[in-house]
Amino acid sequence: MTQTTEIYDRGYRAYTGPRGGMGTSMLSVFKASVQRALGLRRKFRFKIVPLATVFIAYVPALGFMTVAVLIPGEIAQEVVADYASYFGLVGIAVTLFTAFVAPELLSSDRRTGMFGLYMASPLQRPHYLLAKGGALLFCMSLVTMLPVFFLLIGYWAAGIGPEGFVTILGIAGRILATGLLLALMFTLIGMAGASLTKRTGFASAGIAMVLIASGVLSDTLANMDSLSESFALANILALPGDLAAVIFDETFERPFDIGRWQVVGAYVLVCTISAAITGWSYRRVEVTK
């Protein structure tokens, strides 16, 4: 005969251990948000967007690296994308990621009441937004920056990349700067869109529509003879390529007469407007209901 042991009451014990400050709270939100954004510990359907994004962002890089390895150096250099143009290619993946993941991190917190629970904790609105924004920026950087770093390593290994430690360091620095700046811009755009509604579907559709509409409208206006070609700067989808061209000191791939400082100005404007929308929205969000 075997004896079984049952726990009837685990009791309640007072907690006398250490308590972290604001940093601990923010780190916890950051980690949980990264996990959520990447679909970790979640059902398969939540992993589809991260996987699709990885596919769109990384597969062309692998393709170019394969070409660089298999085809002789001079021909390969004609075929493969350079670093600045790859940032333009990554734009599609980033758009997808922004439209679907930012609302998942922000809008869903308001829909499920988690925002109220966060605000009833030591966190305050700016800390919450910083933690969420940090998580989004981190995930976004995986899409904007890492594929181009792979490209750099691949080209270098295939013998068509930069030569010399200083040159490699210089290019790596430009990749880092471009990747971070683009990740920051799309993070702010995503947060702005997601801050306007608690419905994730509406937010995703809204963000995608704004990004696509900015491309269609701005290019249409810039192509009109009577209007300035500077309207092309309002194309948010083309900004990654333009900004990368500025940072890598290359010519713009788009056939419009736009200046380098104008591109920087457009970038700053998009970031500022997005941050302002997020701040304005979150000042108005009701907490205790």
Next chain:
Amino acid sequence: MTEGSGIIDATGVTKSWGTTTVFSGLDVSVRSGVTGLLGSNGAGKTTLLGMVLGLHQPTSGHIQVLGENPSVAGPELRQRIGYSPEHHDLPQDMAAQDLVRHVAEVHGLPRRDATTRSSDALWLVGLGEERARPVGTMSTGQRQRVKLAQAIAHDPDLVLLDEPTDGLDPVQRDDMLELIRRIGTEYGIDIVLSSHLLEEVERIADNVVILAGGRTVAAGPIDELRAGGGGLTVDVTENVDAMVAELRRRGIEVAAERLRLRISSETLDSSELACAVRDAAVTTGTPIRRLTSVEQSLEDLFLENIGATS
């Protein structure tokens, strides 16, 4: 407890949302123990909880919670407070334990301690076996328990519960009330329970605060409040008419029914009323067989105070 030493002390608090005035000079002192916060819909219960958490600033007046000003020491104070909101929406695909642990971590607990305590808290609320289940697959009763678990996992000094029995069937409600009472009495955590259900507050609360018309219309230990306004029942063996006349001469309202007198007063509390009865009995030489206080139900108290305000 002296004034100003409660777990929540509000003095002359006003609060307006645009043109709507929620509080117009709220004075309240919430004592230690389980306190029921009562008021009709729109009376400002949730707004008061928001002010206690430091999420809303009073338009004027002062509020102190656990000896701190929530407007100034909000984050530090909220680390010592647990909050269970009114709504039932929680992240659907998150396991109960992950949710409770995350909230404990956000309140400053290291991950290892947060994991242990979240498990303990879920056992305590009766969800030990269900802790790995996603919240979205749980019943309303279970979600209410998850909300309670996340409110206590970080070992707060004060727990604010907003309508914790909303959506529960009678059996679940009994269980939940029993649990709240246990947390408030055995574990030394002060609880403020916002509800519009008088019966449940009456069952588990030590103290009550009734809000109406932007003010506190009654506050204090439930026993005192119920005894205070209810008056006394006096059973005499003879001499009814003389006794009635003497009591009325003293300004006390009397209703006689054979040898039983029901007496009340708007100005005297129950002990002063008892002294008046004693003096009247001595004056008229009336033998008293029994003297009992008449307790009001919380519902009577609530309706009386709400009525007085409107």
